[in-house]
Amino acid sequence: MPLYQIKNLTYFYPNSRKPALKDIDMIIEEGEFLLIAGGSGSGKSSLARVLAGLIPGFYGGRIGGSVFFRGKDIKQLDKRSIAREVGIVFQDPEKQLIMTSVEAEIAFGLENLGLPRQEMARRIAEVMSFLGLAELKREFTVKLSGGQKQKLALAAVLAMQPSVLILDEPTSQLDPVAAEDFLNLVKRLNEDIGMTVILIEQRLERCFHIADRIVLMEGGRIRFEGTPEQVARWAAQCGEPFIPPVARFFGKAGLNTIPVTVKEGRRMLREKFKPSSGDFYLKHPGVVHEEEPLLRMERVWFAYPDGREALQDINLQFFAGELVAVLGANGAGKSTLLKTMAGLLKPGRGRVMLMGGEPGSSVSRKAWNSCVGYLSQNPSDYLFQDTVEEELLYTLKNFGISPNGVVDEIMDKLSLQDFRHANPRDLSCGERQKVALASVMVTRPKLLLLDEPTRGLDYRQKAEMGKVLLDYCRQGASVVLTTHDVEFAAEYASRVIMMFCGRIVCDGPTHQVLSESIFYSTQIGRMCRGFADGILTPEEALAVLKPASPGKRERK
Amino acid sequence: MLDRFFYREKGLFLQSLHPLSALTYIAVLLVLALVFNHPLYLLGLLAVTVTAIKALDGIDAWKTFLRVSLGAAFVIVIVNAITVRAGETIIWHGPYIPVFGRLNVSLEAVCYGADMGLRLLDIMSIFCLYNFMIHPDRILDLLSRFSFKSALVLSLAARMFPTMVSRLDSIKEVQAARGVDFNAGTLKEKMGKYVVLMKILLLTSMEDSMETAEAMYARAFGSGKRSHYVRDAWRPRDSVCLTASLLAMGVAMYGWTKGLGTFSFYPRLAYLIDGLTGIVLLFAVIFLLSFPLILSWGWHNCPFIKSKI
Numbered sequence: 001m002p003l004y005q006i007k008n009l010t011y012f013y014p015n016s017r018k019p020a021l022k023d024i025d026m027i028i029e030e031g032e033f034l035l036i037a038g039g040s041g042s043g044k045s046s047l048a049r050v051l052a053g054l055i056p057g058f059y060g061g062r063i064g065g066s067v068f069f070r071g072k073d074i075k076q077l078d079k080r081s082i083a084r085e086v087g088i089v090f091q092d093p094e095k096q097l098i099m100t101s102v103e104a105e106i107a108f109g110l111e112n113l114g115l116p117r118q119e120m121a122r123r124i125a126e127v128m129s130f131l132g133l134a135e136l137k138r139e140f141t142v143k144l145s146g147g148q149k150q151k152l153a154l155a156a157v158l159a160m161q162p163s164v165l166i167l168d169e170p171t172s173q174l175d176p177v178a179a180e181d182f183l184n185l186v187k188r189l190n191e192d193i194g195m196t197v198i199l200i201e202q203r204l205e206r207c208f209h210i211a212d213r214i215v216l217m218e219g220g221r222i223r224f225e226g227t228p229e230q231v232a233r234w235a236a237q238c239g240e241p242f243i244p245p246v247a248r249f250f251g252k253a254g255l256n257t258i259p260v261t262v263k264e265g266r267r268m269l270r271e272k273f274k275p276s277s278g279d280f281y282l283k284h285p286g287v288v289h290e291e292e293p294l295l296r297m298e299r300v301w302f303a304y305p306d307g308r309e310a311l312q313d314i315n316l317q318f319f320a321g322e323l324v325a326v327l328g329a330n331g332a333g334k335s336t337l338l339k340t341m342a343g344l345l346k347p348g349r350g351r352v353m354l355m356g357g358e359p360g361s362s363v364s365r366k367a368w369n370s371c372v373g374y375l376s377q378n379p380s381d382y383l384f385q386d387t388v389e390e391e392l393l394y395t396l397k398n399f400g401i402s403p404n405g406v407v408d409e410i411m412d413k414l415s416l417q418d419f420r421h422a423n424p425r426d427l428s429c430g431e432r433q434k435v436a437l438a439s440v441m442v443t444r445p446k447l448l449l450l451d452e453p454t455r456g457l458d459y460r461q462k463a464e465m466g467k468v469l470l471d472y473c474r475q476g477a478s479v480v481l482t483t484h485d486v487e488f489a490a491e492y493a494s495r496v497i498m499m500f501c502g503r504i505v506c507d508g509p510t511h512q513v514l515s516e517s518i519f520y521s522t523q524i525g526r527m528c529r530g531f532a533d534g535i536l537t538p539e540e541a542l543a544v545l546k547p548a549s550p551g552k553r554e555r556k
Numbered sequence: 557m558l559d560r561f562f563y564r565e566k567g568l569f570l571q572s573l574h575p576l577s578a579l580t581y582i583a584v585l586l587v588l589a590l591v592f593n594h595p596l597y598l599l600g601l602l603a604v605t606v607t608a609i610k611a612l613d614g615i616d617a618w619k620t621f622l623r624v625s626l627g628a629a630f631v632i633v634i635v636n637a638i639t640v641r642a643g644e645t646i647i648w649h650g651p652y653i654p655v656f657g658r659l660n661v662s663l664e665a666v667c668y669g670a671d672m673g674l675r676l677l678d679i680m681s682i683f684c685l686y687n688f689m690i691h692p693d694r695i696l697d698l699l700s701r702f703s704f705k706s707a708l709v710l711s712l713a714a715r716m717f718p719t720m721v722s723r724l725d726s727i728k729e730v731q732a733a734r735g736v737d738f739n740a741g742t743l744k745e746k747m748g749k750y751v752v753l754m755k756i757l758l759l760t761s762m763e764d765s766m767e768t769a770e771a772m773y774a775r776a777f778g779s780g781k782r783s784h785y786v787r788d789a790w791r792p793r794d795s796v797c798l799t800a801s802l803l804a805m806g807v808a809m810y811g812w813t814k815g816l817g818t819f820s821f822y823p824r825l826a827y828l829i830d831g832l833t834g835i836v837l838l839f840a841v842i843f844l845l846s847f848p849l850i851l852s853w854g855w856h857n858c859p860f861i862k863s864k865i
Contacts, residue, residue, distance in 0.1 A: 058773045083776030095764050096771035098708075100715050101693040107785035109775035120785045138565050138691060142718045156775065344729045366735065374733035380763065381723075381730045384756045398735030425759060439734065 001071050003164065003196055004028040004051060008065035011046060011055060020046040022220040024065070030163070033190045033197045035228075037204055037242045038217035039458040040430045044200045047217070048166050050074075051198060053082035084113060087157035088166040091456070092173065093149035097141045097156075102133060105141055105152055109160045127159040131185065146330045147178030154185070164196045165189060171206065172456055175329040175484045177519055183207055202458050205244040205487065205523045208232075209261040216242055232258040241459035245487060245523045249538035253545075265527040273545045276532030292356060293317035294447050294478050295341060295372075300350035302340055310336035312502040314350070318447065323473045324480045325489035325510070327520050328499035334482035335377065337499065338449045341480065342374035354447075370399050373445030377452045379436035383424040388416055388435050391424055392442045399443055410438045413468055430461040437465075441472070448472065450481035454488050466492040490514055490522045490536035511536060560617045561684075563691055569793075569852040570612055575694040577794040577801070581848060582686045584801045588808050588841070589678040594819040596828065598674045600842045604849070605681040611852045612688040621680045629673020636669030637661045642822040643668075668821040694788060701784055712768070720761065727756045793851055793865040800847035807844065811837040 009024040021043045028034055028051075036044045049055040053074055056063045067074040069085070090096045099105040106127060110120045128134045131151050136144065144152060150170055157165065167186065171179035187210050189195045201207050208214070214231040216224045224234050235243040236251020236258055243251070246265040247258050255272065259265040295318045302311040310333045318324060318341075326334045339345045340352060351358060354368055376382075385391040392407045411417050414434045419427060424435045433453060441448065448469075454462050462485070469479050470492055483489055489496055489510065496513040498506040498520060506513050514521050515534050528535040528545075535541050565571065570578070589601050609618045643662025650659030692714055700707035732738070736749055772778075811817050816834045820826040829835060854861030 052774055054770060054774060058770055078779070079773075080776050080779035083774065083779060088774045090767065090771060092767065094719065095767040097715065098768065098772060099693060099711050100696070101691065103787055104693050104697065104711075104785075107787070108777075111782045111785055112776035112779060114781050114783045116783065117786055120783070124785070140693075141715065153771075160775065339729065342729075342733055344732060366737070369733055369735055372733075374730070376726055376730050376733075378726065378760075380760045381727045381756060382734070384752060384759060395734045425763075443735075 002027045003030045005068040010064040012062040014061045031194045033212045035211035035214045036200045042217040043220040052088040086164045087162035091169040093153045102136045106159050123159045127155045131155045166198045168200045208244045228260045249541045262527045296353045298351045300347045322478045324495045325493035326482045326497045332499040333502040343368045371446045373440040373448045375440050375450045379432040382436040388419045429456040448479045454485050569855040574788050574794040575698045577798040581801045584805045585682045592817040597817045604845045614688040621684045625677035632673045633669035637665045640665040644823045664821045797848045800844045804844035808841050
């Protein structure tokens with residue numbers, strides 16, 4: 001008997017005329033590792049909520065078709081039975097933690113299940129040991145790092161000993177190392193304990209290869225499903241972006257066998273391609289800037305009131321035309337760096353100069369803000385007007401700038417015209433991000449600072465944003481963004497800065513920095529290491545690598 | 557910066573007490589500070605409280621409470637001296653003020669004001685001690701046995717408060733970056749800018765609360781009868797501290813019914829030490845309230861005591 005059997009499932013959210021899910025038919029077997037991929041708004045999260053019993057139980061709405069869990073209609077199962085069997089971890093750890101301390105958080109679900117005290121004590125001890133949380137037993141949840149919070153959210157669900165674990169983009173807010181750590185844990189749960197895992201992810205390079213089966217969704221429907229290899233082959237043929245870079249490269253290279261891991265890719269690379277003379281992209285001369293930098297930071301230190309030195313001796317210059325990506329673990333000081341550049345935080349020591357002037361002296365605060373645009377991590381912090389258009393006009397009004405067609409121009413550029421009169425709070429995550437960005441870009445700042453702008457965006461939205469930013473740089477502005485998305489940095493940034501514990505540990509052209517790094521490198525970069533150094537993206541690999549012999553290319 | 561005023565886990569003895577015994581100890585200190593008005597008793601309570609704060613490594617933060625209390629005490633002394641006319645020992649004849657009459661300051665009124673200031677310092681120090689000694693979650697845990705929903709609301713509020721403060725800071729930064737100058741304009745204009753901040757915070761919090769509710773639903777909240785997870789073990793130290801606290805309360809109440817622990821300020825100041833019984837009672841109460849401190853010393857310095865409690 002399959003674990004889940006879904007027949008002809010269609011679902012409408014309350015007050016919605018468009019179905020979030022349409023004609024879904026699928027079977028999920030016990031012990032399976034299922035990856036659900038697709039663009040924003042494709043119905044991934046809605047499907048996860050159906051499987052977790054949250055739809056229609058929590059959300060309401062209209063539902064058609066049937067969902068069977070171990071042969072029983074899920075509608076007939078009571079809330080406690082579903083919670084006992086199915087655990088779900090959401091995207092934002094901050095919003096799913098309820099109690100103030102770690103131990104109480106884990107106990108919360110067990111108390112709700114009405115378990116006896118001895119049983120609760122045993123489960124809490126076990127799960128804390130398994131996830132390495134014992135040291136943090138009495139710690140306040142607000143004090144935990146992003147990675148620890150997500151681990152705690154997982155622990156709170158695992159303590160309930162569900163047979164199915166659903167993860168809705170659990171690593172989207174984690175740095176690459178913490179994300180890897182988290183996914184390894186999930187893999188162990190599936191392999192060692194036999195737990196069924198249903199994972200929803202946007203960043204497929206992290207998890208494509210660990211899934212048994214992949215379901216690709218689009219417009220509320222299942223577009224394709226199969227093993228990673230089948231999906232990779234199909235997506236490569238159709239030109240779909242929802243495959244990892246290694247698979248995309250081999251697909252575009254015209255090979256029939258599509259590897260999905262770096263290891264397999266490296267083996268195939270050695271069999272099918274000639275080693276490159278190497279260092280192709282590394283040989284590109286660095287840009288020599290003769291003009292005055294837009295922004296200069298000299299020996300900048302910044303400490304928070306609790307004494308934590310978030311910036312230590314920062315010396316940086318940013319020039320017009322640059323797209324700079326700042327990488328580093330959570331807490332490395334990336335956001336503090338941007339806020340200091342935006343003039344929102346005043347350095348304890350050192351100077352930040354915008355076109356040669358310092359805030360408050362030669363450059364007024366207002367002039368500084370109009371030259372430097374800042375987009376924070378959370379786009380919702382920008383949105384309060386009734387329409388998207390008003391949101392843009394609000395910024396212009398604050399700076400005393402007359403619109404003069406700039407609102408239309410920015411809306412065109414960011415494809416927001418269709419939402420001009422929509423309430424920004426009614427838009428999806430990716431669309432909100434674009435509105436927030438538009439409300440910053442509308443003053444045409446010379447320096448645009450973006451704090452994790454790609455968070456929650458799918459491949460298409462990221463590509464769209466990358467093009468907008470590159471175009472903006474070509475017009476003579478400079479963009480500095482923080483990101484955990486190394487693939488995005490490799491594709492669009494001209495320069496990469498790496499931070500560690502408040503210090504700049506590396507600063508240079510993108511190819512140089514990312515090729516030298518082991519953990520902060522792209523999938524293609526890791527695959528080509530030692531074979532064709534300096535290559536970071538599938539497009540670069542296609543341009544540089546030549547087949548070992550023409551006969552060895554399988555098709556094209 | 558504000559972290560030092562709140563609970564931080566330091567693995568200290570007083571933090572290891574069961575919330576029931578810790579809360580009883582704090583409650584006894586508070587009740588006695590409200591019941592007694594004898595300056596020596598209030599000083600005794602202050603000495604015990606400050607020693608406990610020191611044992612919790614919180615003297616630096618307490619100094620801020622001290623400064624605030626001394627400022628408030630000064631105001632109390634001035635206001636009391638000017639407005640109260642019950643004292644007979646006039647130490648300053650002031651000018652005649654219409655409606656109020658002649659402004660005379662008496663020694664009794666000044667002393668009463670100082671005594672009230674001392675009581676204020678006592679109470680503030682006890683709250684400071686509470687902050688350092690008891691993990692708020694453990695209090696909520698205790699409360700949840702009697703009223704789970706109220707405890708949950710308090711827990712959510714306690715968890716959300718720092719998050720909302722940090723979110724408010726972030727929204728303010730965003731607004732500043734969008735050209736809003738919070739220091740410019742008239743009072744009405746400034747208020748308008750802050751209204752926008754609150755509007756964004758409210759909208760965002762409402763959206764976030766849906767996600768929190770969803771996470772609670774997914775973890776079987778409201779699915780039926782709950783059980784209660786007991787996190788805190790009851791140790792011999794808790795029995796000793798609870799007994800000592802209750803005995804201190806009993807002794808103090810006995811003395812209070814006999815008129816001890818109270819001091820008469822008007823019309824003339826009474827004797828500070830009026831007989832041996834009052835002093836014996838004071839020492840008895842202070843000794844009993846010092847039990848947790850003695851155990852704390854033993855726990856940190858004597859392996860034998862540590863192993864037994």
